[in-house]
Amino acid sequence: MLRQLANAAGSLGDAIDFLKQRKLLASKVTCTHCQKDKTWTKDETKGDGFFWRCPTCRKKTSIRHGSFFSKSKLTLPTCVELLFCWAANVPVTHIRSYCGARVSVKTAIDFYNFLREVCSSQLLGEPILFGGPGVIVQIDESLFDHNSKYQRGRAPARIPQWVFGMYDTQMKQGYMTLVPSRNALTLLPIIEEHTLPGSIIHSDMWAAYRQVARLPTVVAHETVNHRRHFVDPTTGAHTQAIESYWARAKAKLKRMMGTTKEMLPSYLDEFMWKESSAWQKRKWTNR
Ligand SMILES: [Zn+2]
Numbered sequence: 001m002l003r004q005l006a007n008a009a010g011s012l013g014d015a016i017d018f019l020k021q022r023k024l025l026a027s028k029v030t031c032t033h034c035q036k037d038k039t040w041t042k043d044e045t046k047g048d049g050f051f052w053r054c055p056t057c058r059k060k061t062s063i064r065h066g067s068f069f070s071k072s073k074l075t076l077p078t079c080v081e082l083l084f085c086w087a088a089n090v091p092v093t094h095i096r097s098y099c100g101a102r103v104s105v106k107t108a109i110d111f112y113n114f115l116r117e118v119c120s121s122q123l124l125g126e127p128i129l130f131g132g133p134g135v136i137v138q139i140d141e142s143l144f145d146h147n148s149k150y151q152r153g154r155a156p157a158r159i160p161q162w163v164f165g166m167y168d169t170q171m172k173q174g175y176m177t178l179v180p181s182r183n184a185l186t187l188l189p190i191i192e193e194h195t196l197p198g199s200i201i202h203s204d205m206w207a208a209y210r211q212v213a214r215l216p217t218v219v220a221h222e223t224v225n226h227r228r229h230f231v232d233p234t235t236g237a238h239t240q241a242i243e244s245y246w247a248r249a250k251a252k253l254k255r256m257m258g259t260t261k262e263m264l265p266s267y268l269d270e271f272m273w274k275e276s277s278a279w280q281k282r283k284w285t286n287r
Pocket of ligand 1: 032034058
């Protein structure tokens with residue numbers, strides 16, 4: 001995927017072909033007046049080098065019409081370069097070493113933010129369901145002690161945020177969400193919403209999880225006492241998969257720097273979307 005993106009950024013023609021293949025640009029446009037298919041027409045003078053034209057009424061349509069790039073002022077090869085940087089987790093502050101002076105840090109931030117919104121809406125559109133008969137789902141909560149963005153005249157404040165997470169040990173996929181509190185009233189409905197009937201839950205001894213086994217989707221709940229063991233010697237229960245998921249998410253956030261409180265949920269969504277590799281990669285390659 002990254003290699004394809006890198007190749008596509010090489011020229012306008014390659015960028016357009018790539019974006020059409022990935023259905024990020026339309027391959028067919030129909031005239032709303034004449035109901036005729038518009039023709040792909042070369043435009044030497046300006047813009048993207050091409051436009052769509054109706055053979056009957058001659059009305060033109062931008063090749064970006066209705067696309068992800070319709071509001072962007074960047075050239076299409078630059079858009080592909082930025083897609084590459086985002087997919088490769090290049091920090092916005094390093095963008096210039098990839099795209100040169102054409103792309104300002106602000107432009108890169110806007111572009112990344114927009115891509116993160118796409119991740120969020122994709123995740124909202126397809127809620128992730130974990131577990132199922134006999135499948136172990138590890139659950140845990142973690143404090144995200146992120147930097148709030150530096151403001152002039154003020155020291156950067158650290159605002160701790162509780163995040164609840166789940167990890168399906170069979171699919172090897174995680175889920176996390178910001179929570180206002182880590183009590184049972186908050187956490188139990190989230191666990192129920194994201195588990196399939198027959199799930200086995202592994203967690204630490206946190207009090208809010210005491211009633212987990214009563215949830216209709218949960219058949220068993222096993223705990224590990226972290227004061228004594230990493231892995232429970234009798235049941236084998238542990239939470240190491242969700243803990244390494246936390247570590248990966250936090251390392252990623254640290255690299256991104258200056259995430260504001262408002263932005264944290266979208267960074268979490270981006271991380272989840274990129275990490276949900278098994279089904280995402282299949283989706284990309286089968287297109
Ligand atoms: Zn027409």
